[in-house]
Amino acid sequence: MYLMKDITRDGDPVLRARAKKVQFPLSEADKQLAHDLMEYLVVSQDEEENKKYHLRPGVGLAAPQVGVSECMAAVLVPGPDDSILLKEVLINPVVISNSVQDAALSEGEGCLSVDQDVEGYVVRHDRITVRYQNLAGETKKIRLKNYPAIVCQHEIDHLNGILFYDHINKKTPFKMDPEGILID
Ligand SMILES: OCN(O)CCCc1ccccc1
Numbered sequence: 012m013y014l015m016k017d018i019t020r021d022g023d024p025v026l027r028a029r030a031k032k033v034q035f036p037l038s039e040a041d042k043q044l045a046h047d048l049m050e051y052l053v054v055s056q057d058e059e060e061n062k063k064y065h066l067r068p069g070v071g072l073a074a075p076q077v078g079v080s081e082c083m084a085a086v087l088v089p090g091p092d093d094s095i096l097l098k099e100v101l102i103n104p105v106v107i108s109n110s111v112q113d114a115a116l117s118e119g120e121g122c123l124s125v126d127q128d129v130e131g132y133v134v135r136h137d138r139i140t141v142r143y144q145n146l147a148g149e150t151k152k153i154r155l156k157n158y159p160a161i162v163c164q165h166e167i168d169h170l171n172g173i174l175f176y177d178h179i180n181k182k183t184p185f186k187m188d189p190e191g192i193l194i195d
């Protein structure tokens with residue numbers, strides 16, 4: 012199981028590299044990686060467990076964040092009560108279409124690989140269509156909006172060497188164009 016010491020931090024070149032496509036059939040190592048990425052999310056979102064293991068809660072985790080420069084990311088987006096909005100391992104994910112409309116989390120974003128807080132709106136697409144392969148190697152297409160869409164964009168960015176604060180306007184960090192949506 013990953014602990015915080017296993018999470019690669021900003022400054023490590025792996026976080027700025029373009030990750031390699033994952034080949035199918037999956038190697039045993041890739042199957043283990045997929046399991047471990049998702050396991051971190053599940054454990055980190057459990058109040059007792061995350062205290063026990065000193066884990067920062069995460070709704071997503073991309074392979075480069077554990078030092079593996081491959082196109083794989085796990086997402087676990089909780090919904091209201093104990094519902095789950097999105098739980099998936101995205102392999103070779105690509106945003107194939109997006110809304111013109113922008114969106115940003117009103118609270119900004121953070122990243123397990125970035126220890127300091129970086130304030131400001133991380134401007135992203137409000138709606139996206141993502142094509143990816145799942146663990147079984149099936150090609151899937153999902154349409155996402157709001158919070159799940161934000162999370163997937165954050166994770167897919169990691170596979171392209173992009174970090175959330177790259178999207179914050181340095182001069183006007185809290186400027187959002189009028190058609191843009193602020194998500195609470
Ligand atoms: O890469 C995932 N990770 O750094 C955990 C934080 C994920 C995340 C946080 C805020 C908004 C979108 C995604």
Ligand code: NI
Binds near residue numbers: 121122123124165169
């Ligand atoms: Ni991140």
